Amino acid sequence: MSNAPNQTDFTPPTNIDLKKYIRTIPNYPHEGILFYDISTLLRNADAWQIASARMAHGIAAWQPDLIAGIESRGFVSASPLATALGCGMIMIRKPGKLPGKTISIDYDLEYGQNCIHIQEDAIKPGQRVVIIDDLLATGGTLQAAIKLLRKTGANIIGAAALIELKNLKGREKIDVPLFSAITYNE
Template structure:
């Protein structure tokens, strides 16, 4: 089904939070980790989550879906397929063949770097960026900046889960769609 042609599509009402396991003190003490593997292994819940994400971003009519390494690939791949778009990968250093374009960015506790292939996007292509989780927003905004660096038009971003209390949405300068939110 091409979701962009079915604007009246409304995925069934189901609380997807019941399919996400919370793991305290992972990967370090004080962190509450939202484990999406329990959602992914339930075929019905996963299809509903994917349909909700596709329905939320269809209005932006992207040419490409960009997935952020690595769990962002999990949502970006079926979304690109459902929407009839191509998909590109935003990766850590040394993970992509050929020439790459990179950007360094600050995290709360250090720096990081992400890459895309030099020829991944043509100038002017409309791109939606996907990640599994929006927390503080640093990686998502860095991805937006990286794609703009090569001439992409970033029309929106989406996350499977948004942690509202961390205010990552405030750092993002494009429209954002979240499927599941936690305060």
């Protein structure tokens, strides 16, 4: 029998330390970066169910129409959240990954530059959108996703990250409510 939470009320157990399921990898993808690898969390059925339930519990009250997942690990959390909350899901992707006309934005990362796209017709103006990513570090990617979706007329009602690295102060760049399932202060 699984220890996973009841998915109908999204009330996850609070006594489970999900950090013990996340592996850290020094100097990846670049020298000086400590990478928080969620693949070790994903492959543990109970831990992944609890993490998903914590995310759903954290954003359910916002009542989104759409969940927007940021490529690529944001898709992993966005898809089950959209299913659990009964809403649609859209993808924010890197260049050349989406068919049809797209809208894009360029932005800076802590170790370079990047660009993200969304399909031009993915959102109807005024739709309530929550943006999901696996990790909030310096906030550059999430901030860019908010700006990109606002270009489409989306009503960004919140954002969520599976992991937040509080010491990097990415939250300070985000001008919408933010939920983080797991936080690190170091």
